[in-house]
Amino acid sequence: MADKNKRSKPKPDPKVEQHLKSFEKRLDTLDERLGRFRSRRARAQGRNRRGTVMGMAFRLVTELVAGLVVGGFLGWWIDKWLGTMPLFLLIFFVLGTAAGILNVIRTARSMQGGDDDGGDDLE
Amino acid sequence: MAAEAVEHGGGHGFDPMHQFEVKRLVSFDVFGLDASFTNASAFMVLAVVLISVFTIASMSGRAIVPGRMQSMAELSYEFVAGMIRDTVGNDGQKYFPFIFSLFMFVLVSNMMGMIPYSFTITSHIAVTIALALVVFIGVTVIGFVKHGVGFLKFFVPSGIPSALVPLLVVIEVISYLTRPLSLSVRLFANMMAGHTMLKVFASFVIGLGLLGGWAPLAFMVAFTGLEILVAFLQAYVFAILTCIYLNDALHMH
Numbered sequence: 001m002a003d004k005n006k007r008s009k010p011k012p013d014p015k016v017e018q019h020l021k022s023f024e025k026r027l028d029t030l031d032e033r034l035g036r037f038r039s040r041r042a043r044a045q046g047r048n049r050r051g052t053v054m055g056m057a058f059r060l061v062t063e064l065v066a067g068l069v070v071g072g073f074l075g076w077w078i079d080k081w082l083g084t085m086p087l088f089l090l091i092f093f094v095l096g097t098a099a100g101i102l103n104v105i106r107t108a109r110s111m112q113g114g115d116d117d118g119g120d121d122l123e
Numbered sequence: 124m125a126a127e128a129v130e131h132g133g134g135h136g137f138d139p140m141h142q143f144e145v146k147r148l149v150s151f152d153v154f155g156l157d158a159s160f161t162n163a164s165a166f167m168v169l170a171v172v173l174i175s176v177f178t179i180a181s182m183s184g185r186a187i188v189p190g191r192m193q194s195m196a197e198l199s200y201e202f203v204a205g206m207i208r209d210t211v212g213n214d215g216q217k218y219f220p221f222i223f224s225l226f227m228f229v230l231v232s233n234m235m236g237m238i239p240y241s242f243t244i245t246s247h248i249a250v251t252i253a254l255a256l257v258v259f260i261g262v263t264v265i266g267f268v269k270h271g272v273g274f275l276k277f278f279v280p281s282g283i284p285s286a287l288v289p290l291l292v293v294i295e296v297i298s299y300l301t302r303p304l305s306l307s308v309r310l311f312a313n314m315m316a317g318h319t320m321l322k323v324f325a326s327f328v329i330g331l332g333l334l335g336g337w338a339p340l341a342f343m344v345a346f347t348g349l350e351i352l353v354a355f356l357q358a359y360v361f362a363i364l365t366c367i368y369l370n371d372a373l374h375m376h
Binding site: 055058059062063065066067069070071074092095096098099100102103 | 290293294295297298300301304305308309312313353356360
């Protein structure tokens with residue numbers, strides 16, 4: 001191989017030429033290996049995304065329940081303070097449900113919109 | 124407990140929640156408050172020591188071409204820095220030390236919990252809600268410092284009929300108040316559920332013995348891998364939600 005190079009391009013130093021050639025070859029193998037690695041990682045990422053569906057569901061449920069709990073607690077606290085026991089508890093329970101649903105909508109929207117971003121960030 | 128253990132046929136008293144027990148190592152009493160140094164405190168100190176040793180020792184070389192440890196430290200730095208740049212923007216870099224500490228603390232606590240016989244700090248809601256409240260109060264203070272009273276406009280949604288405004292403001296305030304709760308419950312529940320599940324399946328391995336124990340054992344190996352992923356993912360989620368809340372406070376979307 002080195003001989004052929006010498007004939008086509010007689011000017012450069014054969015040693016340098018050989019060095020360059022081997023460097024190119026190494027670069028090619030590196031590219032090949034990188035490609036293999038990337039495709040493997042892409043596959044693994046696809047698997048991860050399927051795995052986090054449970055995580056997504058869990059996140060949404062947490063948001064909803066947190067709304068209920070905070071609303072209920074606020075209502076109970078105001079009732080205890082003003083001595084109007086069931087009134088504010090009921091009102092804030094409903095408001096807490098609304099807040100929970102609002103949170104779920106927001107989280108779901110960020111999940112849909114930022115799906116690609118989120119996946120890339122996980123690397 | 125003993126009767127239950129006999130019923131399970133598990134031999135010694137088996138309790139999947141035993142691993143979460145907080146034990147006093149050194150008893151302290153500060154003006155009637157129980158401020159004992161517990162195994163939870165010990166593991167928190169251990170986490171802080173591990174992170175400090177990891178970051179300080181690996182960066183002490185300051186090599187231009189980093190070695191293994193330095194690469195890991197730089198990787199974690201760049202990971203968090205990139206996360207802040209993407210979600211908050213450049214003016215978020217000021218808060219990098221806080222978010223980096225938070226992320227590393229949660230990550231190392233979660234990972235330490237994966238070592239058998241260790242204690243998982245983040246499986247206690249007292250710990251996670253304390254972290255979440257620091258984030259919540261800090262972010263709210265930043266919002267008010269940055270925008271003054273104008274930060275209250277954050278709770279007034281735009282483009283709705285004025286008759287509905289009072290109702291929606293209340294709902295928005297409740298929605299804002301749920302942040303620390305959902306942040307802490309998510310981390311705590313994930314860690315506790317995973318560890319309890321591991322313990323329960325470990326008891327199946329013993330219970331089914333040499334003949335049937337292989338199936339739950341294989342499951343456990345796979346599940347341990349998943350748990351390590353969850354440990355990282357939850358630390359990531361905790362940090363990125365902190366960034367998102369910080370972004371809300373700084374820019375009031």
